[in-house]
Amino acid sequence: MTARPSLYVALAEQRYVIERPWGDIPGDGGKVTDVVCDAGGHIFVLLRADCYVDTRLPTLIELAPDGRRLAAWGEDIVDGHMLSIGPDGRIYVVDRDAHEVVVFDRTGRRIGGLGRRHQPNQPFNHPCDVAIAPSGDIYVADGYGASRVFRFGADGNLISTWGTPGKEPGQFSTPHGIWALADGRVAVTDRENNRLQVFSASGDLLSVWPDFYHPMDVFQDGRQRLYVTDQVPRLSMLAPDGTLLARCRPVLNGAHGMWGDAEGNFYLAEMNPSRVTKLRPIS
Numbered sequence: 001m002t003a004r005p006s007l008y009v010a011l012a013e014q015r016y017v018i019e020r021p022w023g024d025i026p027g028d029g030g031k032v033t034d035v036v037c038d039a040g041g042h043i044f045v046l047l048r049a050d051c052y053v054d055t056r057l058p059t060l061i062e063l064a065p066d067g068r069r070l071a072a073w074g075e076d077i078v079d080g081h082m083l084s085i086g087p088d089g090r091i092y093v094v095d096r097d098a099h100e101v102v103v104f105d106r107t108g109r110r111i112g113g114l115g116r117r118h119q120p121n122q123p124f125n126h127p128c129d130v131a132i133a134p135s136g137d138i139y140v141a142d143g144y145g146a147s148r149v150f151r152f153g154a155d156g157n158l159i160s161t162w163g164t165p166g167k168e169p170g171q172f173s174t175p176h177g178i179w180a181l182a183d184g185r186v187a188v189t190d191r192e193n194n195r196l197q198v199f200s201a202s203g204d205l206l207s208v209w210p211d212f213y214h215p216m217d218v219f220q221d222g223r224q225r226l227y228v229t230d231q232v233p234r235l236s237m238l239a240p241d242g243t244l245l246a247r248c249r250p251v252l253n254g255a256h257g258m259w260g261d262a263e264g265n266f267y268l269a270e271m272n273p274s275r276v277t278k279l280r281p282i283s
Contacts, residue, residue: 009248011237017282018250021275024069029057031274034082034257035267038089041065043267045276051078060108073108082129082257092130099124101140114156133180141188147172149188162203167193170205177217182224189215196228209242217257229255251277
């Protein structure tokens, strides 16, 4: 039998081999919607299911660096959309249509939450994504039923809110992905406005970066470079000032979420087809 060919992409000087589908992810319930990595190289994959029609199954899958399944939990998440992980290992899951951000420890035990579960506008209205700042502050992109960003302290107390619907600078039409940058800024993918907007920690608009088509998620690596997935589909690499450095096409229909690990691997969450695509750097 002829061996399957390998595919490669490049971002600037770095080449990657594409590995897909990657990881031992169950195929009997839910679609891959987001992925994060912890400091030890473990990968957590979020599955989105329809609580009305799908069998109640675990929605969080923990994988070892080699893709082996280590654990599965999160049966009480009814509409997992995106997730994040803090430096202390806490995992924050956006339960979109439950209007809540649920906080878990590494074993899957619920230890807290933001928002009132199943209570729209208390304060969330179908939130999209969550980001943890180096300061411990928590930012939530409230993007489907609203067009705003919430900033909470590490203690869960609300600090500020900004954003209104629209196309003008500082406004949003589906703030979908969010990342708290190392220098204190906050980057938000303004999906239907085809741009990424950058704010101060308190919500002052600093810059607008265009030239995306429905940007989905944003990630920053240890060298302060930003990576944005969109629905072209592309993966774009940018300098901290927004200068475009490189682009590639690593997935078929666009990555809904993404994350990178300390070894330089990237993990892309694809919903159609449902899978994780890994970009492994090569010499």
